[in-house]
Amino acid sequence: MDSVQFLLFLILFPLISALFMLAVRRDTERAWIVKLSALAIGVVTVLLLVTQVGQGTLYFGFNAEPVSLLMFVLEMVISVIILWYAVRFRNYLVIALTLVETALIIWFESAATPAVVVKSPLFLDPFSIIMALIIGIIGSLICVYSLGYMRHFYQHHTEIPDRTNTFFIIIFVFLSAMFGLVFSNSLIWVFFFWEVTTLCSFLLIGFTRTEEATKNAFTALWMNLLGGIAFAGAIVYLTYQPAGMLGLDQVLVSGKALVLIPAALIGFAGLTKAAQMPFSSWLVGAMVAPTPVSALLHSSTMVKAGVYILVRFAPVFTGTAVGYTLAFVGGFTFLIASGIAISQTNAKRVLAYSTIANLGLVVACAGIGTYEAIWAAILLIVFHAISKSLMFLSVGTVEHRIRSREIEDMNGLIVRMPRIAAMMTIGIAGMFLAPFGMLISKWAAIQAFIDAPFGLVFVVILAFGSALTLFFWAKWMGRLLAITPDAENVEGLVDKNEWIALVSLAGLTVVTCFIFPLISAYLIEPFLLANYGTVAGLAQDNIIIMIMMLFLIVLLPLSILLPHKKARTLPPYMGGVETTHDMHFQNALGARTEMKLSNYYVGSWFGEARLAMTGICLCSVFIVLMFAAAFIGGGAFL
Amino acid sequence: MISLAWAAAFILLAPAIGGLIAGIDRKVTAHMQGRVGPSIFQPFYDVGKLFEKEGAMVNETQRFYVLSYFVFAVFAGAIFFAGGNLLLVIFGLTLAEIFLVLGAYSANSPYSHVGAERELIQIMAYEPMLLLTAVGMYVVTRSFDAIDIAGFPTLLVLLLPGVFLGFVYILTIKLRKSPFDISTSHHAHQEIVKGVTTEFSGPNLGFIEVAHWYEVVLMLAFVFLFFAANWILGIIAIIIVYLLELAIDNTNARVKWQLAVKSSWTIALVLGALNIAVLYLIGRA
Numbered sequence: 043m044d045s046v047q048f049l050l051f052l053i054l055f056p057l058i059s060a061l062f063m064l065a066v067r068r069d070t071e072r073a074w075i076v077k078l079s080a081l082a083i084g085v086v087t088v089l090l091l092v093t094q095v096g097q098g099t100l101y102f103g104f105n106a107e108p109v110s111l112l113m114f115v116l117e118m119v120i121s122v123i124i125l126w127y128a129v130r131f132r133n134y135l136v137i138a139l140t141l142v143e144t145a146l147i148i149w150f151e152s153a154a155t156p157a158v159v160v161k162s163p164l165f166l167d168p169f170s171i172i173m174a175l176i177i178g179i180i181g182s183l184i185c186v187y188s189l190g191y192m193r194h195f196y197q198h199h200t201e202i203p204d205r206t207n208t209f210f211i212i213i214f215v216f217l218s219a220m221f222g223l224v225f226s227n228s229l230i231w232v233f234f235f236w237e238v239t240t241l242c243s244f245l246l247i248g249f250t251r252t253e254e255a256t257k258n259a260f261t262a263l264w265m266n267l268l269g270g271i272a273f274a275g276a277i278v279y280l281t282y283q284p285a286g287m288l289g290l291d292q293v294l295v296s297g298k299a300l301v302l303i304p305a306a307l308i309g310f311a312g313l314t315k316a317a318q319m320p321f322s323s324w325l326v327g328a329m330v331a332p333t334p335v336s337a338l339l340h341s342s343t344m345v346k347a348g349v350y351i352l353v354r355f356a357p358v359f360t361g362t363a364v365g366y367t368l369a370f371v372g373g374f375t376f377l378i379a380s381g382i383a384i385s386q387t388n389a390k391r392v393l394a395y396s397t398i399a400n401l402g403l404v405v406a407c408a409g410i411g412t413y414e415a416i417w418a419a420i421l422l423i424v425f426h427a428i429s430k431s432l433m434f435l436s437v438g439t440v441e442h443r444i445r446s447r448e449i450e451d452m453n454g455l456i457v458r459m460p461r462i463a464a465m466m467t468i469g470i471a472g473m474f475l476a477p478f479g480m481l482i483s484k485w486a487a488i489q490a491f492i493d494a495p496f497g498l499v500f501v502v503i504l505a506f507g508s509a510l511t512l513f514f515w516a517k518w519m520g521r522l523l524a525i526t527p528d529a530e531n532v533e534g535l536v537d538k539n540e541w542i543a544l545v546s547l548a549g550l551t552v553v554t555c556f557i558f559p560l561i562s563a564y565l566i567e568p569f570l571l572a573n574y575g576t577v578a579g580l581a582q583d584n585i586i587i588m589i590m591m592l593f594l595i596v597l598l599p600l601s602i603l604l605p606h607k608k609a610r611t612l613p614p615y616m617g618g619v620e621t622t623h624d625m626h627f628q629n630a631l632g633a634r635t636e637m638k639l640s641n642y643y644v645g646s647w648f649g650e651a652r653l654a655m656t657g658i659c660l661c662s663v664f665i666v667l668m669f670a671a672a673f674i675g676g677g678a679f680l
Numbered sequence: 681m682i683s684l685a686w687a688a689a690f691i692l693l694a695p696a697i698g699g700l701i702a703g704i705d706r707k708v709t710a711h712m713q714g715r716v717g718p719s720i721f722q723p724f725y726d727v728g729k730l731f732e733k734e735g736a737m738v739n740e741t742q743r744f745y746v747l748s749y750f751v752f753a754v755f756a757g758a759i760f761f762a763g764g765n766l767l768l769v770i771f772g773l774t775l776a777e778i779f780l781v782l783g784a785y786s787a788n789s790p791y792s793h794v795g796a797e798r799e800l801i802q803i804m805a806y807e808p809m810l811l812l813t814a815v816g817m818y819v820v821t822r823s824f825d826a827i828d829i830a831g832f833p834t835l836l837v838l839l840l841p842g843v844f845l846g847f848v849y850i851l852t853i854k855l856r857k858s859p860f861d862i863s864t865s866h867h868a869h870q871e872i873v874k875g876v877t878t879e880f881s882g883p884n885l886g887f888i889e890v891a892h893w894y895e896v897v898l899m900l901a902f903v904f905l906f907f908a909a910n911w912i913l914g915i916i917a918i919i920i921v922y923l924l925e926l927a928i929d930n931t932n933a934r935v936k937w938q939l940a941v942k943s944s945w946t947i948a949l950v951l952g953a954l955n956i957a958v959l960y961l962i963g964r965a
Contacts, residue, residue: 476772481771485767485771488767488815492818498956501815502812502949505811505812508807508808509803510804512800512807513800513803516800517797519785520781520786523786524793525738525741525787526788583764583765584764587765588768591775594755595748598744598747606743609743610734610735612736614787614789614791615791615792615873615879617790617791637790642797
């Protein structure tokens with residue numbers, strides 16, 4: 043296949059799958075279509091990697107006039123759909139935002155300036171390949187998982203009318219839009235796909251049509267529309283610039299002074315989509331949706347679109363006041379969201395805040411924008427996508443089994459659901475422990491920050507943020523691994539499709555740690571070389587030590603299999619009080635009491651309301667400063 | 681990665697040195713309290729006895745956690761003495777600590793559970809300052825590698841006085857000394873019994889003790905780095921710092937964990953970050 047055919051296949055094929063879903067009536071038919079589509083998408087992304095790696099950056103020029111026209115029509119359709127929902131639910135804010143955005147779209151679509159003509163609307167470079175792999179592989183696995191999940195979901199929620207087909211249609215459209223977004227060179231095309239992801243996430247968050255879901259869907263919608271308006275504003279601005287400026291290839295190399303204002307606008311759009319403070323609440327609210335949706339939004343799509351565009355624009359941000367203020371938004375979001383995660387008792391909320399925090403770190407790297415920072419940012423994107431999707435899907439499966447998302451209810455899960463608990467342990471280890479992915483990335487980030495001008499502030503933020511991160515992950519892990527006596531194994535038959543996804547993701551979590559030097563050498567470094575003329579990486583020695591640690595971690599659990607004398611097991615120390623085997627004892631008043639343990643959540647320090655308000659104020663100030671810097675031409679004074 | 685010999689020496693000798701330090705610690709402490717105290721070899725007798733005892737445990741998984749704690753504590757120290765990357769040393773040490781904490785959680789016992797939570801809080805308290813110590817050394821020497829830092833010609837402590845004081849502050853936590861012996865204590869006065877180690881006994885507890893000796897040697901080696909340009913001064917510094925920790929241990933009551941976290945973070949920000957910031961600005965000017 044020719045390169046461009048790969049891209050067209052990945053963008054169009056999910057749409058064809060979505061069309062097929064319209065016709066599906068039976069569960070088995072649906073399962074086949076979803077599985078085959080997922081397989082095809084996954085295989086083609088891997089083929090894309092195999093055939094295109096080492097090709098550098100390829101641009102694909104063709105007469106895009108008819109396609110652009112079609113996109114314009116579809117954009118108007120999207121506006122109408124959103125308006126229809128907004129009117130139906132009387133959401134005046136959304137109506138106003140949509141009208142503003144539509145006006146901007148009509149403005150730049152009707153402008154016939156030389157800037158609008160982008161010779162090559164599509165392109166492919168190593169960073170696009172990385173993003174395509176994340177979308178193609180993780181996205182497909184989530185689709186497969188959803189087959190099992192949605193069946194359970196409707197068994198548990200009989201009050202909700204079955205709309206499984208609609209669910210899969212939206213998800214396939216979502217994947218298609220994500221592929222389009224990362225392959226588009228024309229900013230107008232990027233914007234089109236951007237809007238499609240906004241619409242899809244709105245529909246998915248509100249999927250269950252409960253009052254809460256609808257409310258949260260509209261929160262997500264207005265925040266992302268605000269970002270969309272900023273994006274459209276950037277395009278309008280660029281329309282009146284020299285020829286070809288609406289192509290990423292031109293805009294990123296045309297000098298900072300010229301593009302600082304649109305870069306700040308697109309940076310703002312990125313912040314909204316990547317759920318940075320003050321816009322983080324939409325992502326937390328999004329967890330009302332079925333769990334695969336959360337997994338999709340948090341790992342391979344949506345938020346990753348936000349950080350993708352920021353990393354793309356990083357060369358413009360480097361060393362400017364706009365970049366630094368952007369980095370501060372990310373840095374403080376990382377710190378504050380990590381703190382809030384400590385106080386959360388609901389597993390999905392912990393995951394949500396952890397996503398917001400990690401994206402904050404990516405944003406900080408993108409704002410700093412040096413080649414080392416971008417190296418760290420891309421590693422963060424990759425590792426986060428894998429571990430986070432694994433965590434969400436595991437929590438989803440556990441939730442269906444124990445009917446709770448509370449971490450306290452997961453006490454002793456290793457006894458009750460050993461295999462799922464093992465998956466979650468791998469996922470959590472992947473999020474914060476050496477020698478796993480996220481820690482490697484944080485290490486790279488420290489290295490990047492420390493070498494960047496004024497990067498010290500971010501090193502301090504990272505040092506404190508990591509300490510907070512460690513606390514909330516480790517105490518969750520401790521809950522999972524507690525051995526409770528007399529607990530029954532209730533794992534039962536977890537759906538086969540769910541297993542395929544979970545085991546694959548757990549495998550990926552470990553395998554990517556082993557092969558990350560290859561990912562770096564073949565994909566990230568060529569990208570850095572093309573954009574910065576220099577490469578970054580960790581020293582060979584350190585990578586070897588990391589891999590040694592990884593081997594140790596993989597091998598140590600096997601020590602249990604070594605021959606040893608079976609130890610006598612004794613009950614835990616209860617201060618001398620007579621305790622039954624199932625941990626009941628007589629308290630001082632003579633009543634029978636069960637021994638119960640609970641984690642620290644430290645609400646008085648890390649309470650959501652208090653910290654979130656601080657974060658919203660702080661980050662809003664930095665966003666205002668970012669725009670101020672852009673309009674004064676902040677490129678000059680650093 | 682220059683000196684595998686040093687790493688090997690660490691692996692072989694650290695338990696002996698760490699055990700001796702523990703013995704001297706007990707002797708000096710006893711004198712401070714007006715007692716004669718045991719022989720300085722008492723810690724070896726104690727640990728030896730632990731290994732002779734029956735290996736009873738609350739559950740079989742504890743064996744794995746203790747082994748992992750031990751292996752990674754030794755591994756982290758070995759990286760340091762081989763001249764490796766300080767960040768990697770810190771990450772390795774954190775990993776080791778997490779295994780200890782998981783072992784305590786796995787017992788599902790009230791005392792070890794509280795100990796585990798508090799141990800995590802202690803890690804959260806000292807981690808920023810520990811990272812900033814490595815960062816400070818990097819800002820001065822432009823390298824994270826212990827070998828380069830040790831070979832730096834000027835006394836680091838002169839350029840990093842704030843970082844040094846900050847490090848000594850959190851050293852109290854790492855050495856499990858009052859006022860920060862919050863998760864477990866060498867002294868038997870704790871309301872949480874032996875906290876994080878409550879549910880370990882026999883050989884498992886022996887391994888934890890020896891791993892702790894390794895950690896103590898590693899932490900004191902960090903102190904040495906501040907004075908590495910003059911090794912005699914380095915050894916004197918280690919002795920003074922340790923005696924200081926003992927004096928603090930014997931004259932302070934245990935504080936609440938809130939104060940431990942707040943004060944460690946404040947110290948890290950004020951002494952650590954400010955010190956590095958000043959250096960940074962001087963370096964840029």
